[in-house]
Amino acid sequence: MRYDITLIPGDGIGPEVTEAARRVLEVTGVEFNWELVEVGSDAMEKYGTPLPDSVLESIKKNRIALKGPVTTPVGSGFRSVNVALRKELGLYACLRPCKTYPGTPSRYQDVDIVVVRENIEDLYSGIEFEKDTPEIFRLIKLVSETKNETIRTDSGISIKAISEMRSRRIVRFAFDYARKYNRKKVTAVHKANIMKYSDGLFLSVAREAAGEYPDIEFEDRIVDNMCMQLVQKPHQFDVIVAPNLYGDILSDLCAGLVGGLGLAPGANLSDDIAVFEATHGSAPKYTGMNKVNPLAMMLSGVLMLRHLNEIQAADRLENAIADVIAEGKNVTYDLKPDNPETAVGTSHVADAVISKLD
Numbered sequence: 001m002r003y004d005i006t007l008i009p010g011d012g013i014g015p016e017v018t019e020a021a022r023r024v025l026e027v028t029g030v031e032f033n034w035e036l037v038e039v040g041s042d043a044m045e046k047y048g049t050p051l052p053d054s055v056l057e058s059i060k061k062n063r064i065a066l067k068g069p070v071t072t073p074v075g076s077g078f079r080s081v082n083v084a085l086r087k088e089l090g091l092y093a094c095l096r097p098c099k100t101y102p103g104t105p106s107r108y109q110d111v112d113i114v115v116v117r118e119n120i121e122d123l124y125s126g127i128e129f130e131k132d133t134p135e136i137f138r139l140i141k142l143v144s145e146t147k148n149e150t151i152r153t154d155s156g157i158s159i160k161a162i163s164e165m166r167s168r169r170i171v172r173f174a175f176d177y178a179r180k181y182n183r184k185k186v187t188a189v190h191k192a193n194i195m196k197y198s199d200g201l202f203l204s205v206a207r208e209a210a211g212e213y214p215d216i217e218f219e220d221r222i223v224d225n226m227c228m229q230l231v232q233k234p235h236q237f238d239v240i241v242a243p244n245l246y247g248d249i250l251s252d253l254c255a256g257l258v259g260g261l262g263l264a265p266g267a268n269l270s271d272d273i274a275v276f277e278a279t280h281g282s283a284p285k286y287t288g289m290n291k292v293n294p295l296a297m298m299l300s301g302v303l304m305l306r307h308l309n310e311i312q313a314a315d316r317l318e319n320a321i322a323d324v325i326a327e328g329k330n331v332t333y334d335l336k337p338d339n340p341e342t343a344v345g346t347s348h349v350a351d352a353v354i355s356k357l358d
């Protein structure tokens, strides 16, 4: 069987790591038709939009995409392509496994945490009010009238909305994942003590949904305490479920526990569409240098193979990657903190993984 996959190289280091991942996937024995599409600043120049409709159509048709990172201009310029993709395609769950592979230079060994992040709402929904606009003044007036609270008129405002339906959906996703992959515990993360109507709602829905899964342990943690606990005792955690912003931050923290962003894969999922991408961004300062680690992108490819139910190929590729890490010879600078001068480049890592697959 040949799979049609939408391939989005992205920008910055995206094209290099995506090409490395594509090359190793090609030799797993599974066959792919790659449908190449462009997003971001290149698409903006050519089509006048950073996210052309043809990209969304390609993903909707193929239902699976492998995506490199895309730069989001800070403060001004176009809105995030990544956020728009998740919203447009209803990719409500972001799955980010963080696992230590033997040989990884890292503070911990045997960490195996899966972060499940709500991917659509919360402060990330992109509903924002710009300083000094008529809309923000109306909102500030409404808050003053209804809440008897003053928001300074020189403010900018971002809306944090958390819904019952989306909270329940992501918590159930986390528990279903835990059940399917034999995980023992789900930890919900929030700041419900302060944000009683948004995070408080998330927590109460999480507690209720946990009742549907008596076979899996459930606990909750306040996000600041969670950060400290993760750094001190990461082994106590199994599956973590969190609203969008905390999930984003915690998944980078967890990536740091297992060797860094160069080893952290991810998937953005709806019930019928899946976009696989590394947790890391486009790291613009390394663009075109053949320097960064392609393993996070390759491990995202492993997740894609599992999603396709190509379990044998997924296991083979993951084992080949693990072998390369364990040998510690053909790895990039981030995995050689003590002797970075012996590090190899992005494409060389792909060659090494391919040689293990032969």
Ligand code: NAD
Binding pocket: 017, 068, 069, 070, 071, 072, 073, 082, 261, 262, 277, 278, 279, 280, 281, 282, 283, 284, 292, 293, 294, 296, 334
């Ligand atoms: P980043 O993840 O791009 O890079 C942060 C640092 O992490 C890099 O400077 C580098 O030291 C390290 N790093 C990242 N990927 C690595 C790899 N594969 N190998 C080795 N080291 C690696 O984060 P940033 O600098 O905050 O963001 C850069 C751009 O990427 C921004 O425009 C941001 O919006 C965007 N971004 C995109 C996505 C996405 O497309 N899904 C995700 C995160 C950030």
